[in-house]
Amino acid sequence: MFFRDPERSPDGGDGAIISPADGKVVFAGPADKGDPLAPESGMRVSIFMSPLNVHVNRMPAAGTVADIRYNKGKFEAAYSEKAAEVNESSAMLVKTRSGMDLVVIQIAGWLARRIVCKVAPGTSLQRGERFGLIMFGSRVDVYLPDTVSITTKVGDRVAAGRSVIAEERSGS
Numbered sequence: 001m002f003f004r005d006p007e008r009s010p011d012g013g014d015g016a017i018i019s020p021a022d023g024k025v026v027f028a029g030p031a032d033k034g035d036p037l038a039p040e041s042g043m044r045v046s047i048f049m050s051p052l053n054v055h056v057n058r059m060p061a062a063g064t065v066a067d068i069r070y071n072k073g074k075f076e077a078a079y080s081e082k083a084a085e086v087n088e089s090s091a092m093l094v095k096t097r098s099g100m101d102l103v104v105i106q107i108a109g110w111l112a113r114r115i116v117c118k119v120a121p122g123t124s125l126q127r128g129e130r131f132g133l134i135m136f137g138s139r140v141d142v143y144l145p146d147t148v149s150i151t152t153k154v155g156d157r158v159a160a161g162r163s164v165i166a167e168e169r170s171g172s
Contacts, residue, residue: 003055003133004054005054005056005130006054008058008128008159008160008161008162009128009161009162010127010128010161010162011162011163011164012164012167015098015167015168015169015170016127016164016166016167017060017061017102017142017144017148017164017165017166017167017168018058018060018061018127018128018160018161018162018163018164018165019045019047019058019060019152019158019159019160019161019162019163019164019165020047020057020058020059020060020104020131020140020142020160021047021049021053021057021058021134021139021140021158021160022047022049022053022054022055022158022159022160023047023048023049023050023053023139023140023157023158024047024048024050024155024156024157024158025045025046025047025048025152025153025154025155025156025157025158025165026046026047026048026139026154027044027045027046027081027141027154028044028045028046028150028152028153028154028156028165029043029044029150030042030043030044031043031044031143032044042144042145042146043143043144043145043146043148043150043166044141044142044143044144045141045142045144045150045152045165045166046139046140046141046142047139047140047141047142047158048138048139049134049138049139049140051136054159054160055133055134055135055136056130056132056133056160057104057106057130057131057132057133057134057140057160058128058129058130058131058160058161059094059104059125059126059127059128059129059130059131060094060102060104060127060142060165061094061096061097061098061100061102061127062096062097062124062125062126062127063094063095063096063097063100063102063124063125064094064095064122064123064124064125065092065093065094065119065120065121065122065123065124065125066093066094066095066101066121067092067093067121068090068091068092068093068117068119068120068121069090069091069093070089070090070091070115070117071088071089071090071091072088073086073087073088073089073108087107087108087109088107088108088115089105089106089107089108089115090105090106090115090117090132091103091104091105091106092104092105092106092117092119092131094125098168100144100145100147100148100168101145102142102143102144102145103141103142103143104131104140104141104142104143105140105141105142105143106132106134106138106140107134107138107139107140107141108134108138109138109139114134114135114136115132115134115135115138116132116133116134116135117131117132118130118131118132119131119132128161128162129161130161142165142166144166147168147169148166148167148168148169149166149167149169150165150166151164151165151166151167152164152165152166
């Protein structure tokens with residue numbers, strides 16, 4: 001049950017940004033200006049994955065991986081705000097086909113002790129394509145530019161590779 005991997009098809013049109021993880025939205029709004037990723041990415045959506053969710057992570061938008069940064073850290077509760085700062089994580093900078101930069105961060109929690117990122121810089125991926133997993137849950141944050149409209153809210157349940165979490169604004 002922990003390592004199931006259902007087939008999924010993305011909802012929404014070409015400008016739709018989809019959820020990278022199954023779970024519950026625990027934050028959706030402006031990124032904290034103290035966050036080192038915030039200057040390039042004005043919005044953030046955080047998804048908490050319980051141990052019962054599907055653990056496979058998927059690409060929010062079609063694009064090319066520009067950089068990956070691994071941070072060896074602690075294992076605090078993934079739903080806490082400080083988890084993004086102190087926990088083990090893997091951050092992936094993606095240049096989308098539309099020219100937008102987004103950052104996807106896999107964050108380990110107190111139960112999850114293993115992040116798997118199966119891609120390397122230079123890898124091109126389709127929207128909804130698998131890029132890794134976090135064993136036994138945790139959290140995935142997506143940092144987006146101010147040129148998007150977040151379409152999800154705190155408390156929403158989302159599905160990786162399917163649920164729309166944001167839309168690129170036309171003319172952006």
